[in-house]
Amino acid sequence: MDISSMRFPAALSVTELNQYIKDLLDLNPPLTDIYIKGEISNFKAHSSGHLYFTLKDEASALKCVMFRSAALGIGFRPENGMKVTAHGRISAFVRDGAYQLYADAMEPDGVGALYLAFEQLKKKLDGEGLFSADKKSPLPKIPSRVGVVTSPTGAAVRDIINVCQRRFPYAEVMVYPALVQGDGAVESVARGIEYFNRTNSCDVLIVGRGGGSIEDLWAFNSERVARSVFASRIPVISAVGHETDFTICDFVADRRAPTPSAAAELAVPDIYELKQKFNNIISRESMVLKKRFAYLKEHLSRLERSRTLTSPKNYVEDRRMQVLSLSQRLEAGGITFTEKKKAVLIKNTAALEALNPLAVLTRGYTAVFSQNMVVKSVKDVSVGQKIELRLADGKMDATVNEVDFNE
DSSP, X not given: OOGGGOOOOOOOOHHHHHHHHHHHHHTOHHHHSEEEEEEEEEEEEOTTSOEEEEEEOSSOEEEEEEXXXXXXXXXXXXXXXXXXXXEEEEEEETTTTEEEEEEEEEEETTSOHHHHHHHHHHHHHHHXXXXXXXXXXXXXXXXXXXXXXXXXXXXXXXXXXXXXXHHOTTSEEEEXXXXXXXXXXXXXXXXXXXXXXXXXXXXXXXXXXXXXXXXXXXXXXXXXXXXXXXXXXXXXXXXXXXXXXXXXHXXXXXXXXXXXXXXXXXXXXXXXXXXXXXXXXXXXHHHHHHHHHHHHHHHHHHHHHSHHHHOHHHHHHHHHHHHHHHHHHHHHHHHHHHHXXXXXXXXXXXXXXXXXXXXXHTTTOOEEEETTEEOOSGGGOOTTOEEEEEETTEEEEEEOOXXXXXX
């Protein structure tokens, strides 16, 4: 057959073919609402907020994309190796001629998305030190104002107010009405915490609500609320849910209460217990003062019985005799001291006198000086030189007429 003579019918362009395939996929109902289960690989979070990844099993792989609007609602951060179930539609990308899953929802396979998001945020904040015990502030002993961030219509706020009024009616309870679940709850709770800190209008802050499902409590598992609690200068008591419910807010707060009522008990003291403590302090101080007064009274009685007050004349005479005795001892000691020093002085004077060169002159000797220097040898003078002769009772001037040397 001569291929060169064959005539082909009108051909489709690549784009037309890819578009045709895309239309077939888009019009196939099972592919427009489909769930796919697999393991995430090649995960990439784009700066735009879009997520790109591949779902794979033991034999095949499927490219997937999740746009930013859908990614914001999944509640957890996908990671490579994570097994998930994704929902979306299968369609083709005309430019590349490749089909992929356009995912609009996703959750971990075998574990709830909310629970996974909770564990991921908990690990992150713990690593940043938001749960550290040394970052927590002590609660005030006797607060005058208690701030409450909760729903104004729920049972939690009534329980807190009732407990505070019963235990310590002197404390003012200030309620910031906040949404505690649903859309806007996260921002509402965070704004309440920030309001009390900005206005510095309370001494201790209770943040919470009654119990519920993990979805109902989810506002208190948000990073926004957690960081507001951590940044609070006012000590925060977290009172979210019931005793078995734990939230991120519980871990960050300065104290955690199992219920709103328990939070109120932590926030304010019991007035009857305070009165009992004050009475105990008064009793102890009164006993201390009584013992002190008894001691001082006994000491005063001893002073009244002393000879100083009962016989002052005899006391003065006794002291006079002591003064006389001390004076005599002082005088005797002074004499003895002076005699010892005098003897030492005489001894030292005699020693110095024996060493005095002028004392030799009294025995008829003469000392010869020349220009105030002692002449020790005839070599130290010359004929015609003036010299000075010192005797015991005076001195004479002389002139050297002759110098003789001993042979």
